[in-house]
Amino acid sequence: MGNLSAPGFIDLPPRTAKPRSRGLTHVLDKGLTLPDASAHVEAAAPYIDIWKLGWGTAYLDPAVCDKVNLLATHAILACVGGTLLEIAWAQGKAAECLAWAADAGFPAVEVSNGVVGMPPLEKRRLIAAAAERFTVLAEVGDKDPHAPVSPARWSHEMLSDLEAGATWVIAEGRESGTVGLYGPDGAVREPLFEALVDAVGVASLIFEAPRKDQQAWFIRTLGSNVSLGNVVPGDILGLEALRLGLRADTAMLNLADLDSAASAP
Amino acid sequence: MGNLSAPGFIDLPPRTAKPRSRGLTHVLDKGLTLPDASAHVEAAAPYIDIWKLGWGTAYLDPAVCDKVNLLATHAILACVGGTLLEIAWAQGKAAECLAWAADAGFPAVEVSNGVVGMPPLEKRRLIAAAAERFTVLAEVGDKDPHAPVSPARWSHEMLSDLEAGATWVIAEGRESGTVGLYGPDGAVREPLFEALVDAVGVASLIFEAPRKDQQAWFIRTLGSNVSLGNVVPGDILGLEALRLGLRADTAMLNLADLDSAASAP
Amino acid sequence: MGNLSAPGFIDLPPRTAKPRSRGLTHVLDKGLTLPDASAHVEAAAPYIDIWKLGWGTAYLDPAVCDKVNLLATHAILACVGGTLLEIAWAQGKAAECLAWAADAGFPAVEVSNGVVGMPPLEKRRLIAAAAERFTVLAEVGDKDPHAPVSPARWSHEMLSDLEAGATWVIAEGRESGTVGLYGPDGAVREPLFEALVDAVGVASLIFEAPRKDQQAWFIRTLGSNVSLGNVVPGDILGLEALRLGLRADTAMLNLADLDSAASAP
DSSP states (O other): TTTTTSSSOOOOOOOOOOSSSSEEEEEESOOOOOHHHHHHHHOOOOOOOOEEEEETHHHTTTTTHHHHHHHOOOOOOOOEEEHHHHHHTTOOOOHHOOOOOOOHHHHHHEEOTTTOOOHHHHHHHHHHHHHHTTEEEEEOOOOOOTTTHHHHHHHHHHHHHHHHHHHHHEEEEEETTOSSTTTTOBBBHHHHHHHHHHHHOGEEEEOOSSHHHHHHHHHHHHTOOEEEEEOOOGHHHHHHHHHHHSSSGGGGEEEEEEGGOOOOO | OTTTTSSSSSSOOOOOOOSSSSOOEEEEEESSSSHHHHHHHHGGGGOOOEEEEEOOOOOOOOHHHHHHHHHHHOOOOOEEHHHHHHHHHHOHHHHHHHHHHHHTTEHHHHHHHTTOOOOHHHHHHHHOOOOOSSSEEEEOOOSOTTSSHHHHHHHHHHHHHHHHOSSEEEEOOOTTTTTTTTTTSOOBOOHHHHHHHHHOOOOGGGEEOOOOOOHHHHHHOOOOOOOEEHHHHHHHHHHHHHHTTGGGGGGGGGGGGGGGOOOOO | OOTSSOOSOOOOOOOOOSSSSOOEEEEEEOOOHHHHHHHHHHHGGOOOOOEETTTHHHHHHHTTHHHHHHHHTTOOEEEOHHHEEEEHHTTTTTHHHHHHHHHHSSEEEEEETTTTOHHHHHHHHHHHHHHTTSSEEEESSSOOOSOOOHHHHHHHHHHHHHTTTTTTEEETTTTOOSSBBBBBTBBBOOHHHHHHHHOOOOOOEEEEOSSSHHHHHHHHHHOOOOHHHHHHHHHHHHHHHHHTSSSSGGGGGGGGTTOOOOOOH
């Protein structure tokens, strides 16, 4: 379906269609206005699977219900950012936060523990409680660039989060792409990446990848149907072009038969 | 008022409401279209105090009067960028520039001297002339990254500008956040910052802070109600989330009682 | 015409008007929604000459015909990104790609060879074929940051492309501004720049210049009416302010007579 509207004269790599379990595009909304969100969604709904209202912006946006409805209309999962739930939990208000998210119509929530140092057992209980009403995305990784990054601990926590009821696990990269999954220069920490793929499997993993070079790296490494997160709304169509090998950085996906290339008309 | 629409289950730090004298959010508009400006303003008017039409964009925008009217409707001070007035002054047309700004309906102007090397006495005369009709924001600091930065000179000029009739003084950081108030890497020049706070006082100061790490630094250092300038329109809701401790970088504002955190539902 | 709507109290440098052969602003659309594109075009049509639908985004956008029509209404040349034609060519579908572009209403196409290593003779044949129906922009330069950059080879290829039927030649900088025309830090490769200006002439050259510091460098070096490409839609009005000396980085264009500056009112 993703390619249905394309004119068809170019052979493109196979691409999953909605509702996708792999090859998801997960968008980070840092506070988009409703008309702007609406324009993005109407232009590119087949290419958008999950739409996260980042941090606590959902809590401050008087039009939050309208945005959630808009996303539902286009078969996009609206998701509350994990920081809000972490802060609510730290204030003893996790149940109130989940009730509010349900009232506002959110079908999905993110459960993270990168801010308040929630113990693993608490995180699992919160995932289980949330999974009764929501699709749960569990995030693993600290927000602090100086925190140690242990492939074994991340793998263990992800498996545990999935067992507790999460549908996908998200590898933390923040909106900067310089933390957790990445070194300070934005390069993928390859031993961490390999450990996660081995232990957890690609099907359950969403990699936060806000930068084009990072998106291209994952697509070159794992193919068109890798699930990528924290995508900027303005990059949605550009990312789909990357996935389909229609940009220089991933054009090799469409050039396998270069030797047999015909000449110009 | 800023928090009025929030659902209320999280304890947030106190926040000033419009019309604010402290805790202002001052937005830099680099040439937004009218529909886009309108969407931002309708979505987030309680969080926007001043809206600067950067540099000379106001001079080139045929829809400038409509934008100024839109901002007035939402109780946001529309402000002419300082560079335009500097160039007009250098061509002997400062009076014409102020007359045009009044005709276009601007309630505020910025008076700066970072471009043309206007002598301090001239700057004060221009502030006094502008203050007869406008709210005046006086900017201090050179646009040139190689210009020397003297805490004593900045403090003296700011006090002098306030005495001449400016309502607020702005510490220069440019839209890049790598000049004046900041080193080339974007880190705050702390001795300069401390000198300005001591000499001028937080209530009269607006710090240009275009980058999230800079905004978070000021909020952690001076609290939610620090006045911040050159905020990108797309960051307005995100900045309010930072001010209210609803993002990882400032979450400590809401975690004082972490020891008493309740467990998950 | 570009300056017609300006209030007129400031002396500005002379500026060409549409349809321009020099001083073009060439915009890179990375996948803008139709309402957003429409707002930009309605706000700033006199300042926009060419609008490139980047890479393969045009191929994926179901509203591509509406966007092309919108641009035509505002006398802006809609242009297909070169990567799409390169991939089509590599799959032996160059003729189909040009037929599709004509059907969609595009008046212009870009012919490049930075992705698939198309031999120079093939590029010239493709330019000649495209020029029968389209205004052709030929791009020179590799997308690979590690590719060697030869002033002699670039000059030769540009002259050859013009001879084959291209109306303008584009010096590659990518959307990052760190490749081809630029070193990895974004600084202009001056020997390359000088060789191109000498061999090809400014009138036929469009310099990809996505960053403000790069745009300012070209304007300071070649004046207001240099043709600049890969401009981000949000920077259109800001670039016009740069061209007209209404921003700090180029204010010297309006300050020639600083000695005779009058005093404040």
